[in-house]
Amino acid sequence: MTSQDSNDVLTTAGIDVGSAVIKVALLRTDGAGTETMLAGVTKRLRRRDPLPVSEMALDEALEKAGVRRDEIDYIATTGEGEIIEFRTGHFYGMTTHARGGLFLDPEIRAIVDIGALHARAVLIDDRAKVLGYRMTSQCASGSGQFLENICRYLGVTIAEIGPLSTQADDPEKCSSICAVLAETDVINM
Numbered sequence: 001m002t003s004q005d006s007n008d009v010l011t012t013a014g015i016d017v018g019s020a021v022i023k024v025a026l027l028r029t030d031g032a033g034t035e036t037m038l039a040g041v042t043k044r045l046r047r048r049d050p051l052p053v054s055e056m057a058l059d060e061a062l063e064k065a066g067v068r069r070d071e072i073d074y075i076a077t078t079g080e081g082e083i084i085e086f087r088t089g090h091f092y093g094m095t096t097h098a099r100g101g102l103f104l105d106p107e108i109r110a111i112v113d114i115g116a117l118h119a120r121a122v123l124i125d126d127r128a129k130v131l132g133y134r135m136t137s138q139c140a141s142g143s144g145q146f147l148e149n150i151c152r153y154l155g156v157t158i159a160e161i162g163p164l165s166t167q168a169d170d171p172e173k174c175s176s177i178c179a180v181l182a183e184t185d186v187i188n189m
Contacts, residue, residue, distance in 0.1 A: 008030075008031045009028060009029070009030055009031070010028070010029045010073045010074065011026065011027070011028050011038070011067060011071055011072050011073050012026070012027045012028075012029065012072070012073060012074045012075075012076065013025070013026050013027075013058060013061070013072050013074070013075045013076070014026075014027070014075075014076050014077075014078070015054055015057070015058060015075065015076070015077045015078075015081050015084060015087070016077070016078045016079045016081065016096075017050050017054060017077065017078075017079040017080040017081040017083065017084065018045075018079050018080070018115055018116060018117075019045075019079075019080070019115065019116045019117035019118075020044065020045055020115075020116035020117070020144070020145065021042055021043065021044055021045065021116065022042070022043045022045065022050060022053050022054050022057045023040070023041070023042050023057075024039075024040065024041045024042075024054075024057040024058050024060075024061045025037065025039070025040045025061070026038040026039045026040070026061050026062070026064075026065045026067060026072075038061075038064075038065035038067065039061040039062075039064035039065040039067075040061065041057045041058075041060045041061040041064070042057070043056060043057040043060075050080065050083065051083060051084065054081075054084055074088045074089070075087045075088045075089075076088065076089050076090070076091055077089070077090045077091070078090070078091050078092070078093055078096045079093060093113075093120070094120070094122050094130050094133055095128075095130065097111045097113055097120070097122050098111065098122055098124040098128040098129070098130050099128045101122075101124065101128070102124065102126075102127075102128040106126075108124070109123065109124055109125070109126075110122065110123050110124065111124065114143050114144045114147065115143075115144045116144040116145045116148070117144070117145070118135055118136050118143075118144075119135070119136045119143045119144065120133055120134065120135040120136070121133065121134050143179055145179075146179035146182065146183055147161060149183055150183070150186055153186055153187065172185075172189055173185075174186060174189075
């Protein structure tokens, strides 16, 4: 962020264009650097063109926050957001993961993101500098989609699956080679 007068207020939109979901967040930062979340919107792509879905999600977030588009000072994108022509800047996924993780918890030094298509682990320092990362290869692609499918089969939400996974005394075994094979195992069980 640039230095600003203590009376300046900046309104920023962040748009993440993922392979399955578009996420929009509106933030307001006051002159003292205090950030306030104004609105957040998530839209599933469902095989739709990401450009109009991004526009729709941004418009919905603006309406929720009571903010006009001309009041936005900066529009940042990540993921596949380079396709959004009205963006002000674009940031790479690992950079946004590092900064977001440190924003949420200043003690954090690693982030794990399981997206619909890719999963990645990012190691960071105390200033959100990326020190190293690992990302899934082709065979693990779709890990996030696999988890969503498993939730649907089991009748639980994505928020419930983590705590639920730690409760089994004798967990069922399924393939760890391929998400498609693992999903087939779960269906057969």
